[in-house]
Amino acid sequence: MALIVQKYGGTSVGSPDRIMNVARRAIAYRKKGHQVVVVVSAMSGETDRLINLAHQVTDSPDKRELDMIVSTGEQVSIALLAMAVKKLGLDAISLTGGQVGIVTDKAYSKARIEEIDTRIIRSHLREGRIVIVAGFQGVDPEGNITTLGRGGSDTTAVAVAAALKADECEIYTDVDGVYTADPRIVPEAKRVGKISFTEMLELANMGAKVLHSRSVIFAMKYNVKLSVRSSFDKIGSTVCTYCVKEDKGMERIVVTGVAAKNDEARVTVPALPDRPGVAAKLFSELAKKNINVNLIVQSSSQKGGRGVNDISFTVPKNELKDTVAVSDRITKQLSAGSVTVDKDISIVSIVGVGMRSHSGIAARMFNIMAEEKINLQMISTSEIRISAVIKSSEIQRAVRALHKGFELHKIGR
Numbered sequence: 001m002a003l004i005v006q007k008y009g010g011t012s013v014g015s016p017d018r019i020m021n022v023a024r025r026a027i028a029y030r031k032k033g034h035q036v037v038v039v040v041s042a043m044s045g046e047t048d049r050l051i052n053l054a055h056q057v058t059d060s061p062d063k064r065e066l067d068m069i070v071s072t073g074e075q076v077s078i079a080l081l082a083m084a085v086k087k088l089g090l091d092a093i094s095l096t097g098g099q100v101g102i103v104t105d106k107a108y109s110k111a112r113i114e115e116i117d118t119r120i121i122r123s124h125l126r127e128g129r130i131v132i133v134a135g136f137q138g139v140d141p142e143g144n145i146t147t148l149g150r151g152g153s154d155t156t157a158v159a160v161a162a163a164l165k166a167d168e169c170e171i172y173t174d175v176d177g178v179y180t181a182d183p184r185i186v187p188e189a190k191r192v193g194k195i196s197f198t199e200m201l202e203l204a205n206m207g208a209k210v211l212h213s214r215s216v217i218f219a220m221k222y223n224v225k226l227s228v229r230s231s232f233d234k235i236g237s238t239v240c241t242y243c244v245k246e247d248k249g250m251e252r253i254v255v256t257g258v259a260a261k262n263d264e265a266r267v268t269v270p271a272l273p274d275r276p277g278v279a280a281k282l283f284s285e286l287a288k289k290n291i292n293v294n295l296i297v298q299s300s301s302q303k304g305g306r307g308v309n310d311i312s313f314t315v316p317k318n319e320l321k322d323t324v325a326v327s328d329r330i331t332k333q334l335s336a337g338s339v340t341v342d343k344d345i346s347i348v349s350i351v352g353v354g355m356r357s358h359s360g361i362a363a364r365m366f367n368i369m370a371e372e373k374i375n376l377q378m379i380s381t382s383e384i385r386i387s388a389v390i391k392s393s394e395i396q397r398a399v400r401a402l403h404k405g406f407e408l409h410k411i412g413r
Contacts, residue, residue, distance in 0.1 A: 002167035003125070004029055007039040007135065007157035011174045012231035013077050014044035016084075021231070022172075023084035026130050028235050030090060035125045037164065039135045039157040040081060042073025047150075063108035067137075067147045071096075074134035074153070081132050092130040095120065097145075102138035102156065104146045110290050111146035112214075113138060113155065116163040133160060151212030158215040162222035169219070169226050170240075171211060176230035177241030178203070178210050180408040181258045185399050188409045191239075192256060196246040199256050199351050202385045205294075206349035207261030211243075219243060246353055254354035254361060255406040260395050261347040264294060264314040266378070269327050270337035274300060274307030278334065282311065285326045291319045295347065295380040295387060308336075312378060314389065317343065345377065346395035349387040350402055362386055368405035374398050 006026060013019050022038070029036045050070045054061040061069075078094035085092035101117030124131045135153025140146050148155050154171060161169035178200065181189040195203075197220035204213040210228055219226040226243040233239060250256075272278050279298070286293055294314040300307060315323045320341065327339045355361050365386055369376055374397065378389035390398055403409070 001033045001035065003035045003037070003164060005037045005039065005157055005161040005164065005166045005169045006172060007153055007170070008041065008172045008231055009153065009174070010041045010044035010046070012172050013040050013081065016080070018231075019077075019080050020084050020088075023081060023088055025172075025231070025235050026092075027085060027088055027090050030130055037121060037125070037131045037133060037160060037166070038081065039133045039153055039160060040074065040077045041135050041153040042070075042077055046073040046076070064144060067108045067145050070147055071134070071137045071145050074136055078132045078134050085130050085132075090130060091128060092132055093124050094132045094134075096134045097137035097156070098139040098143070100133050100160075102159070104138040104140055104148070106140045106142075106144070106146070107290050108144075109147055110149045111138060111140070113148070113159050116159060118160075118163050121160070121164065148214070151215070154212040154215035155218060158218040158224055158226065161224050161226075162218055167225065169224050171215075171226065171228050172231040173210060173228065174230065174232065175210065175228075176233055176237075176239045177228050178208070178257070180256070180411055181399055181403045182209075182260065185260070185396050186258075186403045189403065190409060190411050192241050192411065194242045194244050195256060196250055196353055197243055198246060198384060199250075199353055200243050202349070202351040202382065203257050203259045206259040206347060206351070206385065206387060208257070208259045216243065251354045251357045253352060253411060254358045255350045255352040255408060256354075256411070257351050258399050258402045258406075258408065259349045259351065260399050261294075261349070262392065262395060263317050264345060264347055265317045265320050266312055266314050266342040266345050266389060267320070267323055267327060268310060268312040268340045268342075269331055270310045270340070271308045272311060272331075272336045273334055274309050278309070279311060281334075282327070282330050285330060286315075286323065289319075289322050289326060291315055291323055291326070295378055295389060297378045297380070310337075314345070314347065314378075344392050345389050346392045347387050347389055348395060348398045348402065349385055350406065351385045353384050355384050355386075364405070365402065368401050369398065372397060372401045374401075 082094040104111035135156040179189040229240040376388040
């Protein structure tokens with residue numbers, strides 16, 4: 001008998017019929033003798049609806065109260081799913097993050113899980129129940145409801161699997177695995193049978209919607225057996241992508257996937273004094289606001305006989321207001337230039353562990369972009385990733401060109 005954690009996203013529970021299908025899938029596992037924990041998101045579109053309600057009341061919703069509101073979306077899903085399981089003849093119980101014992105820090109809307117008390121889940125599993133847990137939420141040490149940010153249900157599922165030492169964590173979504181690119185942009189994209197945790201983390205960070213980056217970090221840290229499956233496949237289907245530890249054979253494939261990130265904006269802080277500690281001051285203040293800075297580029301020049309630096313960086317568009325407020329305050333303190341913002345950008349990235357052992361990958365990527373006459377506005381790299389900021393209108397063309405140029409339609413992993 002195995003202990004399986006399953007997670008279903010908003011589209012998978014987007015209607016009563018789909019909720020019944022999820023119930024049937026969970027029951028099929030239970031009837032095979034497995035213990036089953038199901039983590040679910042809010043029904044598709046529900047979180048946006050709740051956020052919009054809050055913004056109809058105030059332009060700047062209090063973050064504690066906003067978490068209180070949006071957490072109700074998952075509570076609806078878990079209760080409906082528990083009802084569906086019981087209707088089909090098995091016992092189930094729905095539990096909120098707080099009832100499960102998911103304790104987070106106090107960062108409303110971006111909370112991080114600090115610990116999970118598994119005693120309640122285990123007691124219900126021993127009674128033969130399917131345990132249905134609200135994703136995306138927990139409570140801080142004072143009992144306030146917190147949420148983990150968009151994609152947080154993935155993180156909940158993997159964290160619960162790690163805490164329970166589950167045999168596998170299955171992430172169910174509307175696709176049957178991880179693809180070499182978004183199939184909606186590149187129809188010839190191929191499903192990857194297995195992908196390393198590090199590759200999946202880079203793809204998730206750079207726009208791939210299949211898994212949330214924090215869930216991959218949890219899985220990698222605690223060695224959780226993690227798979228991505230389609231909730232629309234036949235029950236019992238073995239079609240999926242496994243996230244695994246990296247092995248030497250993976251380096252034979254230079255590029256594993258292409259990702260696109262469309263929800264970022266570029267902020268430029270010009271004419272900062274060229275001296276130690278200035279960049280640290282700027283990014284420390286942004287960190288205090290829990291603002292997630294992505295790509296950073298610095299250029300140096302002379303102004304009025306003194307050295308200055310222009311710093312450009314990208315942040316999620318939903319964090320732009322706070323970012324500009326912090327940046328404006330810092331520029332005034334340092335007598336720097338005026339902050340500028342460009343919302344008309346996207347980020348395209350190629351990812352692959354094979355980059356470590358193959359040279360010329362950056363040159364090849366840049367040549368492909370040059371042939372498409374796509375200008376690279378910013379460039380950032382890691383050991384297994386190359387990213388470039390381009391115009392938003394060019395992102396789909398860039399993804400298709402890179403997928404073709406690196407021959408990802410031939411991938412065989």
